[in-house]
Amino acid sequence: MQTAATPPRVLGLYDQPFWDLLAESGRMHLQCCSACGAWRYPPGPACHECLSPDCEWKPITGTGELLSWIIFRKQYLPAYPAPYNVIAVRLDEGPTIISNLTSDPTLDDSPIGRRVRLTVARMDDGVALPRFEFADR
């Protein structure tokens, strides 16, 4: 059976550790500024707060708050037959990440503001993808 490839990841010069560390450890790691402690996402060459180039890839808690959600009713990508959801999560460390919710958000009266936690999905082609599930009930 042919499986649809995960839509291409942007793999710039600073992105690879994000994916490698997630696949190896099952935890999301982000760059943490060695000078001021600010977390950054997406990965980049300098701290957006203090401009320091020094950073360390550190594991994050994986918890956060759901900021918004949508349901795609039209298919754009072979790996994502409609309908499917996309969510925005503000991580407790600060950055916001776009991802998917592992359950159907339409079943909840008001998903915005609910607590979520990271779970790692294994895509058909082997890519480890960070997703979120409700954490508060």
Added chain:
Amino acid sequence: MKSLKRVAAVIGVGHSDWVGDWTRVRAGERPDDCYGYAASAFRNALADANIAREKIDGLIVGPTTAYERMAEVLGMNVRWGDQADAVLSVVQACMAIESGQADIVALVYGNDQRSVGTQYGGPQAMGGDQFLSYVYHSPWGMTSQGALYALMFRRYSELFGISERDLGHVAVAQREGSSVNPNAIQRKRITIEDYMAAPYITEPLRLFDYCLINDGGVALIIAEAGLARTLSPKPVYIEAAGRYDLNKRATSLEPRLTDFYRPAQQAVAEQIFGTSGLDPKDIDVLQVYDSFSVHVPLALEGYGYCKVGEAGRFMREDGIGLAGRLPTNTSGGHLSESYMQGWNHQIECVRQARGECGARQIENCRRVHYTSDVAGKAVSIIYGA
């Protein structure tokens, strides 16, 4: 405070045959490429301005064409040139004129996005190399432009109580304008019920919240104000221009999701109303860059046409249609007239201020405010008769 107030005025506008080319392209023809559409619009703008091409000494081309080739196609040697999007072209033309780089600037745009199948969603989405947010989230199935605005509207509606039905007033009002606009591609009027009955594309946004994709061109000719008065019986002045950009955490969409671009719009409102001595109640017509309907309520609140959280009520009760308290996107805009990436709004501003819009003309229209917030750049212009 220094400003671009009445430094320059528009003396000519033109556009290509959007309606005819829509029909031809849908029938499988390729009437022109982006340079051809631009040339067609430029011929019309020159005729409208009634000046010789040789008088033009500056040229700005839109982002979809190469500057050098466009200048070659149009047969123009100039002493100043640039490339910019619709609203920044107008601002930069004024800056070039104010600094003496040029006296008369042509602004020319052409796009063959429909006939060449430019993708604004899916794996081939254009612009991704410019704006990381357009492609960075594709592993999660998030690539479409509409989805960014759907995420924005979902949170906005939850926090401020605007309903999907309230949002429908944007599409309905703009169809009222386009229904009496012979240049508009979609002219059939719709009701709120039609809007609600249309399918979701990316829920909570429906079919009528999305802009058209069509081919075409637009051109404007802008002259130094004193010169404009000698050349044109009805110069339309740039009364004010302002800009503020929200770039921090833009890939993660935070300026949209947590701020709804409001701080940028409020900063621009201060600039344009402060430097012109005008305020929102002096504005007769509003034109909003509307790749998606969501831009409109956010602009109403961001620029102070209503209070924050009141755009739903404003659209429902005060109205943004031709007879409403603040007629908005009177031509039909991107949703219903033509998707010219903000360029068609500029010429609608000029035509409303000149009083030549026929059945969609707003009576005694003297000042028109145009605003866009593409990719976090809030930019506004006030045009005045």
